[in-house]
Amino acid sequence: MSSTVWIILAGAVLTYLTRIGGYVVLSRFERINPRVEAGLNAVPAAVLTTLVAPAALSAGPAELIALVVAGLVALRGGMMSMFLTGAAVLIALRYLLG
Amino acid sequence: MAVEAxxxxxxxxxxxxxxxxxxxxxxxxxxxxxxxxxxxLENGFTVFEAVLMSLTIFAGASQMVGLELFGQNVPAWLIAFSIFAVNFRHILYSAAIAPRIRHWSPLKKTVGFFFLSDPQIAEAEIKAERGEDVTFAWYMGMGLGIYVSWVLESALGALFGQMLPSTHALGLDFLLAIYFLGLLMSFRKRSLWLPVVIASAIGSILAYKFVGSPWHVSLGAMAGILLAVLMPPATEGSQKP
Structure with missing residues (x-):
């Protein structure tokens, strides 16, 4: 096998370890400290923010307006309506703004 | 909490x-x-290697970073380590999802963790918040759906990517940001949501500027999580459905 295949497989093993690692560490404890629980509760919002913030920072007007509109729709509608609205606004503005 | 019924x-x-x-x-x-x-393919992979990477790693951002490094003359261990660094955030996910899947058998957990991705943890948390059980069947329906489409898309790109049209006009390059924002908004009723979002945003932007990608994800997230850990325990209610 080529060295590329070996590197891919090493990357795969390391990635699986990250996917199971937090569980393995946490399952060693009988009870979860309330502060740890508060931290774990914050995980989705914290990580999702880091995936959006740099993209928003480097975005142009079309992307920013699409994000704002999608965010407003998310206050009322479901995931699908906010996603489709955001995509439609983005495509329209990119077409209009060039 | 989760009710089987x-x-x-x-x-x-x-x-x-x-x-x-x-x-x-x-x-x-x-x-x-x-x-x-x-x-x-542009970085010298064969179609087999490109598909193998999607099949075994199944984490888009880390695969892109890995590709970048293959193109340069970087030692093998550093490529593997960079993939690990981009995927480090999954450690947080597997800790956070632990209470939701406590009732799964060890075999189901071993299989399920392979499919743990950004949307997977977010949707599982949303489901749990509604008071629904995070069942293995539901989890695998979502996980396999994403997995199969990711592998097929990788293969399509490897085979026909040279004919790539401008995806910019279709807004395709920005759809993930919109999707992640939607997921983020769905957690807005959780306690400390806004402070966590602000801390993570500031942390990730600073880390992006001074440390660089991909560390801004783990470092930025740690800023928000630390804030939640250090704040006095909030009154219950906001996180219970």
């Missing part, structure tokens, strides 16, 4: 409900799958 229908309907949740993810991932496959 709420599990609507049998395993099959749970599985398809999971697949349905995966649909926006499949759409948003499409351009990235194609782009990944095309870039892989």
């Amino acid at each position: 709420i599990e609507a229908g049998g395993g099959t309907s749970q599985f398809w409900r999971g697949v349905r949740v995966a649909v926006p993810v499949m759409v948003a991932l499409f351009p990235f799958g194609i782009l990944y496959g095309a870039l892989a």
